[in-house]
Amino acid sequence: xxxxxxxxxxxxxxxxxxxxxxxxxxxxxxxxxxxxxxxxxxxxxxxxxxxxxxxxxxxxxxxxxxxxxxxxxxxxxxxxxxxxxxxxxxxxxxxxxxxxxxxxxxxxxxxxxxxxxxxxxxxxxxxxxxxxxxxxxxxxxxxxxxxxxxxxxxxxxxxxxxxxxxxxxxxxxxxxxxxxxxxxxxxxxxxxxxxxxxxxxxxxxxxxxxxxxxxxxxxxxxxxxx
Amino acid sequence: xxxxxxxxxxxxxxxxxxxxxxxxxxxxxxxxxxxxxxxxxxxxxxxxxxxxxxxxxxxxxxxxxxxxxxxxxxxxxxxxxxxxxxxxxxxxxxxxxxxxxxxxxxxxxxxxxxxxxxxxxxxxxxxxxxxxxxxxxxxxxxxxxxxxxxxxxxxxxxxxxxxxxxxxxxxxxxxxxxxxxxxxxxxxxxxxxxxxxxxxxxxxxxxxxxxxxxxxxxxxxxxxxxxxxxxxxxxxxxx
Numbered sequence: 001x002x003x004x005x006x007x008x009x010x011x012x013x014x015x016x017x018x019x020x021x022x023x024x025x026x027x028x029x030x031x032x033x034x035x036x037x038x039x040x041x042x043x044x045x046x047x048x049x050x051x052x053x054x055x056x057x058x059x060x061x062x063x064x065x066x067x068x069x070x071x072x073x074x075x076x077x078x079x080x081x082x083x084x085x086x087x088x089x090x091x092x093x094x095x096x097x098x099x100x101x102x103x104x105x106x107x108x109x110x111x112x113x114x115x116x117x118x119x120x121x122x123x124x125x126x127x128x129x130x131x132x133x134x135x136x137x138x139x140x141x142x143x144x145x146x147x148x149x150x151x152x153x154x155x156x157x158x159x160x161x162x163x164x165x166x167x168x169x170x171x172x173x174x175x176x177x178x179x180x181x182x183x184x185x186x187x188x189x190x191x192x193x194x195x196x197x198x199x200x201x202x203x204x205x206x207x208x209x210x211x212x213x214x215x216x217x218x219x220x221x222x223x224x225x226x
Numbered sequence: 227x228x229x230x231x232x233x234x235x236x237x238x239x240x241x242x243x244x245x246x247x248x249x250x251x252x253x254x255x256x257x258x259x260x261x262x263x264x265x266x267x268x269x270x271x272x273x274x275x276x277x278x279x280x281x282x283x284x285x286x287x288x289x290x291x292x293x294x295x296x297x298x299x300x301x302x303x304x305x306x307x308x309x310x311x312x313x314x315x316x317x318x319x320x321x322x323x324x325x326x327x328x329x330x331x332x333x334x335x336x337x338x339x340x341x342x343x344x345x346x347x348x349x350x351x352x353x354x355x356x357x358x359x360x361x362x363x364x365x366x367x368x369x370x371x372x373x374x375x376x377x378x379x380x381x382x383x384x385x386x387x388x389x390x391x392x393x394x395x396x397x398x399x400x401x402x403x404x405x406x407x408x409x410x411x412x413x414x415x416x417x418x419x420x421x422x423x424x425x426x427x428x429x430x431x432x433x434x435x436x437x438x439x440x441x442x443x444x445x446x447x448x449x450x451x452x453x454x455x456x457x458x459x460x461x462x463x464x465x
Contacts, residue, residue, distance in 0.1 A: 090234055146381060147350055153385035161237065164230065164374050174378065 002058050002127035002198045007051035016057055019065040021045055027106040032169065052076045054100070056131055056199070058107070058124050067107035067120045069128055071100040071140070079103055080141060080162075080175060087143065087175040088162040094141055094177055100132065102142040127198035129188050132180040134199065139177050146172045155191040157184055232259050233375040237382045246283065246390050253383045254285045260372055262361040263340060267384060269357045270306050283387060286362070290339040294332075304329035309346045309358045315373060317366065318344040340364040347377055349384050357384060395461065401444040403462050410437040412463045415454040 005013045025044035028034045037044050049070070058067030072078040078101040080093050088094070107120040132140060144152075146165055153159060158179035165174040178184075189195055236256045243249045257265055266284040280300060284291060300306065304321040323329060336342070341362030351357045359380045368376070403411065413423045423434040438450065445460075447453035457463040 090230055146378070150349060150381050150385055153382065154388055156389065158241070161234065161378060164371070165378060172377075 001200045002056050002123065002131075004131060004199060004201060005055040005057060006053075013057070016059065016063070016065050017055070018043070020055060020057055020068045021049075023065055023068060023108055024104055024106060026110060027108070028104070031109060047082075048072055048078060048103070050076075056124065056127055058120055058127070058198075064111075065108075066112060067124045068104065069102055069124060070104040071102055071131075073097070074099045074101050074141065079143075084143070084175070086163070087166060088141075090164065091160070091162040091177075094139070094162065096139075098136065098138040099177070100137050100140045102128065102140045105142075122192040122194050123198050126185070126188050126192055126194040129180055129185040130197065130199045133182065133185055137180060139179050141175065141177045143168070143173050143175050146174055149174060149176060152178075156187045229260065229372055229375050232256060233379050236379055240382055240386050243386060243390070246387065246394065249383070249386055249390060250283050250285065253379070256379055257361055257376065260368060260376060261365060262345070262363045262376075265359060265361040267357065267359045267380075267387065268300070269351060270300050270310065282357075282391070287339045290336070290341075293335065299332055302328050303332055305344070305346050305360055306358060309348050309360070310356055313348050313356065315345065315347045315377060318346065318360075318362070319366075336362065342366075345373065345376060347380050349381060351388070359384065401446075403441050403444060403457065407437050407441040407444070408457070408463050410434055411441045411453060411457050414438055414450050415458070415463060 003013070003016070005017060010017060021043035025037070025039060025042045028044055029038045029042075037046065039045070052073055054071040054073075056069040056071070057065050059065055074081070074093075074095045075097055080088050080101060081095065085093050105124065107117055107124065109117060112120055128140070132138075141162065149159060159176050162175040162177055165172040167173075233256065236252065239252065240249075243252065254265065264285040264287065266281070266286055268281040268284075270280055281295075286294070294300070294303075304323070304326055305316070305318050308316055308321040318333075321329070322333060339362075342364050343366035344360060344362040345366070345368065346358060346360035349357045349359065361376070409427065410423055413426060418426065420435045420438065421431050423429075423438075424431040427434065438453075441457070442448075442450065442453045445453045445456045447456055454463070458465045
């Protein structure tokens, strides 16, 4: 399942967050070679891992963290605003309470076998849309390879570029903004073959869900299945 | 910056496009701003059985298109071959070779239609085949930024085109065959016997026979030829 961790419930997820930072170090530094992020404690954290960050953690039944997203509010400092504004040069850096920035998406490529890994990626993508929709977020921005952009366009997602593609990590990547609505979640579920609800707000008091929503955003009712 | 803005305008107005001809016009008008005279998008790597599906949209001059198709240039055009081989954006001129007689012939003939140079891009299709977009011009003077614009516009154009093509395809009617039944029936359509199909698919002859017979029953056909015809008509196998 996928769990949502914010500063409000982080205490309940101390071990899981530790595992997540370690997973990020193993994937981004040790596998992908982002040496600037290397840490002696093998926990990859940067200046954006603050109380404002929201983490989606994909966990196995025994609680092991096997995948993650980091979401940053675009009204606070985030990568596009502080590190890569040039990637959004055409449309400008997007800043809105209802827009999140997605970074640090990864699954545990060292532990999962290939089919499980593919499934994990799909569950994380569907979970992302579930989380945004439930939390009242209308869009998210991210840097994505152009061939992935094409695949998601084919599925029927509303994705618009913010700037021109650049060469990064050995392929062409482009900053984009993705619209989130019920239709987007439905097509993602169908195209990726993930019909089940992924995001579960266990470990957090019911009321704490509200803290995930920006001011004025509409809360969606929990689905009957939960 | 003007070209970038035109490209973003093209991308943003795609949501309003509901039919293929106006989508093609809109893309043609964009590449015209980059000095490109015309374009072709297609899927030259499709297996022979799906040959009809290899050319998707083009604004090439009709005479040149007819000639190009009738000479089966899709299989020998150096731009297409290089595009598939190198799998990265290329300029037409980079594919010219003095040793390539066929290629030189195609280049010379294209010149008569005011296409002396151009730009071509590989893109992956839904099922992993390489799709190519090639654009011709009589005066090529694009910078890196322009090429990046055309690349991104092509991705959006291609995705929208595939979506509109899928929407406009006739909806299949009648009973549905399983993938394996369709596969076997496709080989029947290609003139193969049960034994040949069993060898191709590494299954037993009996199993191949059962798949075909199941298809006949599902399609309410009395002969294999009739089953093939119905399956083609209902778009379950390719002609």
